[in-house]
Amino acid sequence: MAITYLDAIREAQARALEEDENVYIYGQDVANFGGAFKATKGLSDRFPDRVIDAPISEDAIIGSAIGAAIEGMRPIVEMQFADFSSIGFNQIINQAATHFWRTGVPCPITIRLPSGGTEGSGPFHSQSMESIYAHYPGLIVMTPATVEDAYGMLLEAIRIDDPVIFCEHKLLYYHLKAEELPKVILPVGKARIARAGRHATVVACSAMVHEALRAARELAEDGWEIEVVDLRSAKPIDTDTILASVARTGRLLAVAESFPWGGLTSEIVSRVASEGFHLLDAPPQRLNSKDTPIPYHPNLWRVHRPTWQSIASATRNLIQL
Amino acid sequence: MAITYLDAIREAQARALEEDENVYIYGQDVANFGGAFKATKGLSDRFPDRVIDAPISEDAIIGSAIGAAIEGMRPIVEMQFADFSSIGFNQIINQAATHFWRTGVPCPITIRLPSGGTEGSGPFHSQSMESIYAHYPGLIVMTPATVEDAYGMLLEAIRIDDPVIFCEHKLLYYHLKAEELPKVILPVGKARIARAGRHATVVACSAMVHEALRAARELAEDGWEIEVVDLRSAKPIDTDTILASVARTGRLLAVAESFPWGGLTSEIVSRVASEGFHLLDAPPQRLNSKDTPIPYHPNLWRVHRPTWQSIASATRNLIQL
Amino acid sequence: MRTDGPAAGRDRFVAAFQWMLLARTFEDKIAALYRAGKIVGGVYLGRGQEAFSAALGMQLSQENGDVFAGLIRDQAGRMAFGEPILDSARTYLGSVEGPMRGRDGNIHRGRPLRGMPAMISHLGAMVSVVNGMLVAKRFRGRTDVVGGAAIGDGGTSTGAFHEGLNQAAVEKLPLVIAVADNQFAYSTPTSHQYACEDLSDRAAGYGIRGYRIDGTDLETCLETFAEAIERARRGEGPQMVVGKLLRLAGHGEHDDARYIPDELKAKPHGGDCLLLAREQLLTKSWMSEDQLAALTAETQDKVEEAVARAQSEPDPNPFRESWHALATKHLAEGTPAAD
Amino acid sequence: MRTDGPAAGRDRFVAAFQWMLLARTFEDKIAALYRAGKIVGGVYLGRGQEAFSAALGMQLSQENGDVFAGLIRDQAGRMAFGEPILDSARTYLGSVEGPMRGRDGNIHRGRPLRGMPAMISHLGAMVSVVNGMLVAKRFRGRTDVVGGAAIGDGGTSTGAFHEGLNQAAVEKLPLVIAVADNQFAYSTPTSHQYACEDLSDRAAGYGIRGYRIDGTDLETCLETFAEAIERARRGEGPQMVVGKLLRLAGHGEHDDARYIPDELKAKPHGGDCLLLAREQLLTKSWMSEDQLAALTAETQDKVEEAVARAQSEPDPNPFRESWHALATKHLAEGTPAAD
Ligand SMILES: Cc1ncc(C[n+]2csc(CCOP(=O)(O)OP(=O)(O)O)c2C)c(N)n1
């Protein structure tokens, strides 16, 4: 039986609800309806009191989850789309993120953000916000790229005593499949070598890992061995694993779907440049979406975000630098 | 007669109100009271209909300014503190920033953010948010460091057809003085060499320019000539001027008051690493605030943010790398 | 502006019915295209809300400079206000000739300079934008310009809605807020959305006039919005019209709305406003069966023509795109080097 | 829980008066320290609001697990609820022994695990946090726990306030929201804040019970909050108490509040609740002038002692700080290399 990335997210929540009675789910249409993407389907049948529909009030949804977390609950908040977390932004960055530091009382909430672009979703249903949240002290930002990580990291997110922004990629929901749920998973905070190589390192997370892997396969046909690092979490960043990879390859391309100014790729490039300068045989490079809102039309959208083609071409350039 | 940074901001608004009847000011306590920092003091006497007190509704304040801007007005919005723009975040990044790109109709609003830390202001009255806003396509982010720029850039911000996030530093309000208002100013988008040097380049903006200059004076006593680049705007970044400086010095330290993950300094370091790799004689470095909320107590606050002392010490390290 | 007399009443009713029919016909067509896989992204229908929406849109005056900010179920109101059918068709079909040029799609469209702001998805966010447009008009001496803004029962739970409505009340702006309480927000019934008896109970809390009407009855909708618009235009400040009705479709066309119990359709406010209006036309002999048949055919043709034209137009070409988001071109940053 | 009978009434009144006096005395001291340059950052006083604030704080029960979320003018309510005076003194003075350890200051303090969430500055944001605390209690079978949350007239204009109150109503939470309408938000009079007659007009729109009282009259405050708390505890859902009063200080101690016209102080709701309560104590012979003098002296001593102690305590030491914001230490990133 194949398990999708979405199934994994649902199963992780089911298991968390089962194992810990402090866990509950709160969000728009998450109960009977099972959520806009069906990530909570069936859960309200099994846990009728702990899967709760919310009004369209992102600020209050997150605020109340924070209040419950302070009291020791472990709320999972589903935003209908990552893009709508902009309404809960203040509660996330000023209330949740600062709470432990200010008061010494942990605030263990998990905020699930259905993230990233898909065809025809347009500027307000396609955003990748990991770079925004990772900027703020006090938050952990997870960006799983695999079914295994969707499952294992979500479980871990719920168990962690800090607020976790859990960025799930909508493009992976249905298409990414695994044979079974993982027994053990890599600890949070560790990156994963998704493909070993020696000519260049491509660092990516979430859906971009798969674009990078495809680009790597493409380049392998020409004999180039590209190492792909799956970052797994945007904060913390596993700088050691990245540096170790760059030490092997001498070349770095950082790829992310979010906007180009100041996000994940700049953080990675600048860490490597600062801390691994002498490992580099060529200028480190980055690839992001274009610096415009995310277009609705597939023709535009496909060019707006990085794809295996643009990653392959950037990697070819990099190898020749 | 000495003119402060705050005076310059007030005078720029007065002049804009005078020159263009489409200009108006909207914000909490901006009318009779003249604003929490007195940046609009006296303006409502001169322009009674065009300086308007708002309810405590940051989302609606910015939303309505956007609506008026669409109709051709040129609203200046004062947030009482930059930190409270988190409530207007959605309108800024999703409505204002996307408007021209989506509809072809410009949205010329200026949002003034009293920014940055001061003694005893704590986690919610001290934030520097330039990195958050600069991440989003469609926004211009200005970070003036001088009285001249506070004046000239604000005038320019109001005239520009795009939404401008205008980050004024509260620490500069009263203490920074000039003899007169500038006649001409450098165009927006151009950085300024605040001090010439040849041993290292320190790039900074806003209040950090002054810390960097003081660090440079300190190092000058040991014979080190530090070039200080005043960025002026966080978006666009004048990469050319930075690269030209690094070409002269071979060494880069990027300094900003905002949080360390993924902000202005990582953007600068990564641009230089990507585009000016071969100009670098040493690993490019960065200095930010610490990765915690901004502390209330002066003892903690002084260590939390970069200061001339920490810049001097980072620069010394850099020179020896 | 209401002209009284029976003929005026009939003309208004018939005109509104025509917009309702056009909207319904257009949306049926779009839904069919969606099922055929010809539409990328979501499709959201105003089925059941045409009377409420058209009654507002139609009685505002685009020529006068009025504003109409429709949301996802305001096909009827948008058309009645003056949005060309081609704008709708082109946006749904992603034509580069449309007002959004393929950059944005489906209901995310508008022509802000013609009183039609282009909604962002975040519910509640358009209210204050309309306020601002009215503020701008007032700065230019126009206080007789009315802004209509749509919201759903779910949208009333947003902070943006509250801030916007309160702002309009404080500034005494000529805003008519049309709350289409269609009993659901996506799958969520109103019992999870609010705890007051009727959303019009909120009007007093803002110090504004509230109306509570059957949103499926076209005549009531027309009368109420006529009054609300007139009062707003006269300087009486914001008006809040709450129409009770039922969403006669899924949230979007991907949603079979299984969660809406059939009983609701039989209850008051559960009916189909288009059928009700059609019946009234016949009962009052304002239109005959034949006239209705002719109108239906004519409307169908209009829709087919617009859709066919939009379908024949070019898609956006990514290599022709400027890929800059700024009006001030010289300040736009280049795309990153590796790109 | 109210025990009736004249003695109970007297005891309650006297107890509340004591908290009011303590708060006023403490704040006078802090204001003096501020003027002497001994306090870093802002100082915000509850002068004129002590009756309204204490009446809520005192009648909630910390032992029962109740919650009190005070804002910037709730020194009295915080103390009456059970916040140790040392917590206040230490936070204002930045002592490392205080609950915020110098990381946060002045009114930004709390002990969340003892029912006292630590406010963030963003107005309105604490309402939903209190909701969540009540939700947690309910998950654990406690429906008899009440949460009190303070807000000002200005704070009611925030979207967060609206979302929070509506959420509480939908979830029928035992929330008592205390709206201190002190006629100003910083310099902004209520005419620029809302357009309804009284903010209690909003209650119906949330489907909750509203109360509209003279917030300067201690007895009224005590009675009203007693009823509101009792109803909330009984499961009747959120209660909204709006108290009319006047801010008898600047917004903060940096503000001379020149914009508040003197006439307002003479108008109803413009009086000083502490003086009024004092008069009533004397009129009813519940306390004598001598007793009052003794109480005042005793209160002064308490304040001096707490302040002296806090002043003698160490400031935070940056080299002892962990400089990490996470509870999960091993996931905290190091500070950047150059640092
Ligand atoms: C702030 C925000 N949160 C969530 C959504 C996702 N969403 C889109 S439509 C919808 C339901 C809207 O319900 P209602 O306001 O009643 O309008 P209706 O769809 O019934 O016309 C939701 C939750 C959104 N658009 N905006």
Ligand SMILES: Cc1ncc(C[n+]2csc(CCOP(=O)(O)OP(=O)(O)O)c2C)c(N)n1
């Ligand atoms: C969202 C937000 N915007 C602005 C501020 C700045 N601010 C702090 S207190 C205040 C006035 C508050 O007025 P009110 O709610 O009436 O309370 P009061 O001070 O009168 O007790 C303002 C504007 C804030 N704290 N939060």
Ligand SMILES: [Mg+2]
């Ligand atoms: Mg609805």
Ligand SMILES: [Mg+2]
């Ligand atoms: Mg007030």
